[in-house]
Amino acid sequence: MKQDIKEYINSLIIKELPKGMDLLEEGRAIGKELQPGKNKFFRECGYNNFNEYKVECMKNGKNMWQLILGRANNSEQVKALQDLYEFTQSRGIECRSVDSIPSMELGLPINSRDANVGATSFVLNNIDDYIEQVESVPIMSMFGNHVLSCPNAIATTTSCIKAGNSNLGYFSQYIWHRQGFDDDIAHIADVIRSCGIVSVFYDDYCTIDSYPEDAFGGYFLDCVSIIAYTLLEHYILRDLCGCRSAVTAGGLLSEIPTRVAVVVALHKLLSTEDQLAFSFWNASTTDHWENDLEGNFGLMDTEVLASILANWHYGIGGILTQNAITEKLRVPLFKEQLDVMLSGVRVEEKAKELLPYINWAPMDEMIETLIRDGKIMFNNILEGFKESNVDIKDPMQLLMVLKNFNPGKFEAAFHPSTFNSVDNDVQVLYPTVLGRQTMQLSKDHIDKLVKQGKGNSLANKNVVIGSGDGHTYAVYFLDNVLSAVGANVINGGVDLDPVDFLDLADEEGCLDICITVHNGQCYDYAKECIDLAKERGIKYNFYMGGRLSTIHSGDSTPTDMTAELKELGFDASNNIFNVIDLIFKNGQNLSYF
């Protein structure tokens, strides 16, 4: 492995960490004291665990459906569950689960919640709140977001188990930075303890779910990397922590061939004789239209048709979720969610007619390649970590290294095309959708700028770029486009704090700072930039792009913050052409003052 990568990984190793195995034991001690509950779904439907239910559905050729639900408060959530139950029962739809999405606030210990943006949907304050949901209807509320992988992991994990919810997660979210909680070691230590708790209930099929695309895996250019990273997570969960684990996919995979191939590859790699490891097909969120929303039904239905066929052909048992129809604009209304589910159910009625005529051979080939290269990359990761002195038997050290590892660097370090090669650029085999879109988007913008005669408009201008969160694609896009018009791009990478942006700009003698954010914190982030700039007495030119909205306390839907950002003095046009024109106009390097 390359020396600089080895040194980079080595720099991520934190000495004096608590031992992962000790943390697991601490978790197991907590778990042994717990009395797991059995929720209404298990009691009324007669299953011992959720896997048993899925296996039976697959055996009977039934596809399972679910909704993603995150209403403003617990009462509204319970009401929505009741309405969903009534709706699906009255129409004979096999819907026995929801992906229940609480507020981000739930992820924080109660005493750390002041600095957070406030509740974004319901918060489960105590065990009664969990019970209220899971006992309302015989539908399994799967708590994926802001539960086991967050700083509040132990409280949420124990509550889920007590309330009788055997599936919880999403493990992959451990890399998320939780505003208001900066103690990464305490955070990850509690995640490991929580894994220890879950491992006690192995025989009860208590399962940790993961959704890599929503975190680390969302930054990769190649689907091979998603497979390899998922194998790594499962190595940590199963081999090191002794837990059952499952995986979810699809949110960022809207191209049907790769979408199906990745899911099947994961199923083949991870499912075992006694457990189906693929949880649910998440609806893709990348291809939606901003107008004619009804047209998105077509996208969803095509996608769900492929999932249904793959479920049957490969015996995956992935639950079908397809409610991302308004993702580009807003959170869908409950009615819209039901409508699109119903539309998918009608697709299922006709899908069987199609099944005998599908030629799966090209798909099988893609799946085999993904499996082969995914395994190679997984082995590269373990080998590279070992060479860099990472203790690959210690889940604590592994997760801390991963938490601080830049995903772009991760892919470039271990991908089969770059590992042990002089080449640093990943040779993409099966592009992820965002990877392909970002590359194409960069190319389209560069072509347009060249046509406009702006091919060298930022020559010799220094521009600092970076992401306030993990928005790798946007950074990649910015770097490509700004470099193409001649700018000297100083790429700070991802997860930068405002103070890091300003330090970089000062060290480089640069006043133009492009920040991309995606996690709803744009206003606070911008305000901090402005306050720090005032403190330094320097007037920087800030340009912010990405998702320029935030979810205010008590709201379920995000509010656009463009006007507020402009008021702070940010360019919030979210348009690279404007940004280039403004840098051309404003751009002045600090050194020339």
Next chain:
Amino acid sequence: MKFVLGIDTGGTYTDSVIMNMNNGKVVRKSKSLTTKEDLSIGICSCLDKLGDFPYEKIRLVSQSTTLATNAIVEGKGCRTGLILVDKNLKRSFPADMVFYVGGRMDIKGRVQMRLDNLALNKAIERMKGKVDSIAVSGYSSVRNPENELFIKDVILKQADMPVVCAHTLTPQLGFYERTITAVLNARLIPIISDWLSRIKESLAKYKINAPIMVVKSDGSYMQSSLAIKKPIDTILSGPAASACGGRFLNKIKNGIILDIGGTTTDIARINNGDIGLNEKGAIVGGWLTRIKSIKTETVGLGGDSIIILNKDNEFEIGPEKVIPFCLAGVWFPYLKEDIKRRINESEDGQWVYLSKSRNSRIYSSDEKQVVELLNNPCSVSLLINKHKISKSIVDKLIKNDVIKKIGLTPTDVIFAEKNYLSWDIESSKLIIGNLAKRINVCEEIVTHKIKNIFCSKIYNHIPNDTNIVAIGAPSQTWIKEINRRHKCNIIVPNHFEVANAIGAAMGQVTEIVSGLIRYDKITRKYTVYGPNLKQQANTLDIAKDVCKEMLHKAVSMAAESAGSNKYEVVIDIKDLKHKGVYIETKIIAMAFGDHWINNQPKS
């Protein structure tokens, strides 16, 4: 009695004073022309003019100097090599050889890639014998100086020459500016070292064997031994001494110091007794440094600024500095006859002569012709019209200090009006008379117009303030004119003409060292970025204690090496939070020395 000799070597004059530090009185003062070719000549001439004095009683010599500034502006200095770590800046440097050595450090001072020792050794090998000093500058070195310190050690083991690490000169971010600062510093080391030894020799002639202090760009002192290591700190020594002198002479707490010199007029502000500092760094010779310096507004207007008649027959003054006719006439008695012979309506009234301080470089044939023609001062229009020398050649030779220009200046106007017979006012009057003829007015109207323009230009640059103190040789004459014309009350204190030398004598040691603490999310520890070290601590309180101790030690060492053995250390701690979330802690340690003379053990 405790006596201090203060010397200010300005662009035009060298001033000196002997101050009695027991009562703060000026006991001797003198002025001499600055001898750019060898500043020590002007200093000796100044000392001669101080008259009889028991020089052995001088306990301290303190000086402000333009030597470093001039050397940078003129591109002088020793042959300097530069080692840049990590990043090829693709920009120009005032260095003779530049090498890039791999070794990545991120903005938080974390090592991303180890130093490329092979490239480092090659660079050192290639510089051996070809440079006289080496500057080392690393990306993010103020966050982690380990690469710079390591390279310095390696160079010192292999070559005997001064090595300057950028992080030792400034704690500020700005890789390029830090690098410039380090290179300029490295270039200046032999110059300042040589100059200080010649000063010591000159002082020895007067039996002055006192320690020598040099005024820094922020107005504080440093011992000559430190000035040799950090000559870059002296770049705005003159303006800093001027502001200190003005403040001392009028004891103002708040107000403006207006220093009207021969070349420029410098305007500095005093707030609560403190001289405003430019935290971002001084610009000198077109290079932006990271040297904290006095904040001044400089106007290109002084007693020796050129006066010209433009095509609309209006007078313009400055910014070019020339030799006044009244002075040139003293040096070249032949000049006034030449003026008389040449004087006519087409004559621009500008002469040139060969500079004593010109270097012996090889000239082009045109340039050589000019040099050969200038046995005596010669009119510029004659050179151009008769000898067919292009104006651009003349301008180039002036710029390169091969020839100097003589022209009509505000000093000529005032001296001619006041009839100062010790100067060659006849030459001045001839030029003024010629100008009067050209615009069909009497000489008094020319004088009146020029004085109006000069006064208005100065007045328009003065900030609106009730407390304005003017210093500098031409100030008494001109301030009277400004006060009368603009109905203001600018004060000209006693000893205004040697205020800079007084400022030099009145300095004190002030050293400032800063540190920074940030939380490191990866290690979950607090990182202390100290002056020479990056260190981690488990809690913020421990980090603060570590940083305070580090800074106390560093500032004490700095104060002692600057020449103070009695000083007070003040530590200022500022936590920065945003919406209650911790961002950073800035800690500044300041050592304030008493005036040097009061710190000396009783003899």
